[in-house]
Amino acid sequence: ANAPDSQVGKPPQTEKAPQIVMALRDHFRDYVKHLKSHETPAARIADIERQVRRIARQCGFLRLSEIKADAVKKWLSDREADGMPATARNAHLNDLMNFVEWCLREKRLPRNPLT
Numbered sequence: 001a002n003a004p005d006s007q008v009g010k011p012p013q014t015e016k017a018p019q020i021v022m023a024l025r026d027h028f029r030d031y032v033k034h035l036k037s038h039e040t041p042a043a044r045i046a047d048i049e050r051q052v053r054r055i056a057r058q059c060g061f062l063r064l065s066e067i068k069a070d071a072v073k074k075w076l077s078d079r080e081a082d083g084m085p086a087t088a089r090n091a092h093l094n095d096l097m098n099f100v101e102w103c104l105r106e107k108r109l110p111r112n113p114l115t
Contacts, residue, residue, distance in 0.1 A: 024056055024063055027108055031099055051092040052099050064103060067113040072096065 028049075035045050055061075059071040076089050096114070103109040 022063065022108075024061055024066070027064055027103060028052065028056075028099065030106075031102055034102065047091075048095045048098075051095045055092055055096050064109055064113075067100065069114050072114060 032045060032049060035048065040048075055072065055075055056067075059068075059075050061067050061071070072093070076093060079089050079092075080086075100109065100112060100114055104112060
């Protein structure tokens, strides 16, 4: 049966759907709270925020469901072409991967979109 017109474009009604469609900035805000609660130094948190937000912004990720490995690979390739050192690219990638792994542990993602 077809979904009623009022349901077109809406996420499926599952327990995880609200998490996946919640704005990425809201998940990231919660991640930063988690880092602070584990006494991560403020300077390190600032680096993580800058690096993860940069990837999300430049890849156009607005929701967790939009994080895609191919887009991140292209971003890394583009940064290499721009002359970004490997250490900086790896730092950005590691911070994004740690955020995604936290989202998995917190049941905010059903699977790892980077693998």
